[in-house]
Amino acid sequence: MEYDELKRLMDGQKDEMTAAERMKAYNAGEEVDYIPYTLQAPDPAMADIFGFTTTQFAKDFEVKSEVIRRRKEEFGLDSFNVGLGLKTIGGALGSKLRAPEHGIDYVEEHILKDYADFERLEVTDPYKNPVLAPILESAKRLKDRFPDVSMTTSVAGPISTAIAVRPVEMVLKDTRKNPEMLHKLLDLTVECSLRWFEAFRREFGPVGTNFSDPVTCMDVISKKQFDEYSLPYIKKLIDGTEKIMGSRPGAHICGKTSPIWGDLADAGLFSFSIDNCEDLKEAKDAVGDRMRIAGNVPPVDVMKEGTIDEVMESCRECLIKCADNPAGFILNTGCQLPIGTPKANVEAFIYAARKYGRGARIGKMPRGITEG
Numbered sequence: 001m002e003y004d005e006l007k008r009l010m011d012g013q014k015d016e017m018t019a020a021e022r023m024k025a026y027n028a029g030e031e032v033d034y035i036p037y038t039l040q041a042p043d044p045a046m047a048d049i050f051g052f053t054t055t056q057f058a059k060d061f062e063v064k065s066e067v068i069r070r071r072k073e074e075f076g077l078d079s080f081n082v083g084l085g086l087k088t089i090g091g092a093l094g095s096k097l098r099a100p101e102h103g104i105d106y107v108e109e110h111i112l113k114d115y116a117d118f119e120r121l122e123v124t125d126p127y128k129n130p131v132l133a134p135i136l137e138s139a140k141r142l143k144d145r146f147p148d149v150s151m152t153t154s155v156a157g158p159i160s161t162a163i164a165v166r167p168v169e170m171v172l173k174d175t176r177k178n179p180e181m182l183h184k185l186l187d188l189t190v191e192c193s194l195r196w197f198e199a200f201r202r203e204f205g206p207v208g209t210n211f212s213d214p215v216t217c218m219d220v221i222s223k224k225q226f227d228e229y230s231l232p233y234i235k236k237l238i239d240g241t242e243k244i245m246g247s248r249p250g251a252h253i254c255g256k257t258s259p260i261w262g263d264l265a266d267a268g269l270f271s272f273s274i275d276n277c278e279d280l281k282e283a284k285d286a287v288g289d290r291m292r293i294a295g296n297v298p299p300v301d302v303m304k305e306g307t308i309d310e311v312m313e314s315c316r317e318c319l320i321k322c323a324d325n326p327a328g329f330i331l332n333t334g335c336q337l338p339i340g341t342p343k344a345n346v347e348a349f350i351y352a353a354r355k356y357g358r359g360a361r362i363g364k365m366p367r368g369i370t371e372g
Contacts, residue, residue, distance in 0.1 A: 034358050038077075048339045069146075080151055139200070159171070226260055234251075303337060
């Protein structure tokens with residue numbers, strides 16, 4: 001399909017619900033105009049599509065506002081996230097972060113190379129910490145500017161936060177040689193994350209929450225390491241979030257996760273965004289009655305480098321595999337939407353969600369699939 005035809009077809013699609021109305025009705029078991037959809041961590045890619053760098057988006061309030069406004073206007077994405085990235089709490093605790101003008105930030109120097117320095121680390125205060133306070137203030141300003149747009153917040157998962165404080169190779173060695181101190185570090189990461197959620201709840205009331213924990217996948221740690229060093233702290237994060245917000249969080253974990261799907265469902269995770277290296281139908285069959293599933297259009301091979309038709313077909317395949325998940329399904333990318341994703345492919349994703357996801361209802365295949 002050529003881009004001109006896609007635009008013409010999209011002009012014929014009319015939303016019957018706002019995103020908030022759609023999600024409320026979907027959660028209530030009612031039929032909705034089309035399947036709820038999202039794009040995983042889209043802000044850097046959206047900034048790029050609209051002609052801004054990631055640094056401009058991160059530091060310039062007017063640029064951030066413009067991206068939020070345009071993605072709502074042009075893509076119908078009428079919610080935004082003001083949260084903490086994978087390395088933010090590490091930076092708040094004293095690690096030195098570096099961000100390229102247009103790209104993803106990284107840790108230049110970790111604060112905790114020697115556990116002799118551990119006692120110097122304190123649970124972060126979002127109101128006073130020089131890294132966190134500006135993010136919280138930005139959330140206030142954005143909510144004032146977009147009072148009718150839904151706002152969510154997020155943190156990194158426990159182990160992924162830990163490696164922003166202490167180098168990953170040291171953390172992995174700690175699982176064998178220094179488990180006592182690693183447990184203390186993981187406790188600290190969860191306390192910092194919950195303190196952020198508490199501040200957000202105080203300022204904005206209960207909002208949707210999410211965490212990303214790429215290091216906890218089976219490509220990086222073993223199942224045994226997960227059971228001892230990740231799962232207990234994920235459970236603590238889930239339980240603490242529910243106590244603060246009144247609802248359980250969703251999560252995204254990159255890479256291979258099938259060996260831990262049951263554990264995540266047992267821990268009480270509300271929804272799980274699955275990487276495209278895993279199969280949605282297998283996830284549905286394994287845990288779909290206990291956990292909402294989101295996914296998993298390939299972000300690079302399809303969203304960034306694929307054609308309009310390939311994006312649409314991948315969306316359709318995801319819906320066929322998992323749209324009838326008993327606990328619900330969200331059409332999503334398999335991982336973060338990459339910088340450099342063409343605008344046309346984002347529009348193709350949205351068109352496919354509306355076309356093939358038409359007449360969606362929890363536990364049922366959408367009429368856009370069954371009726372064609």
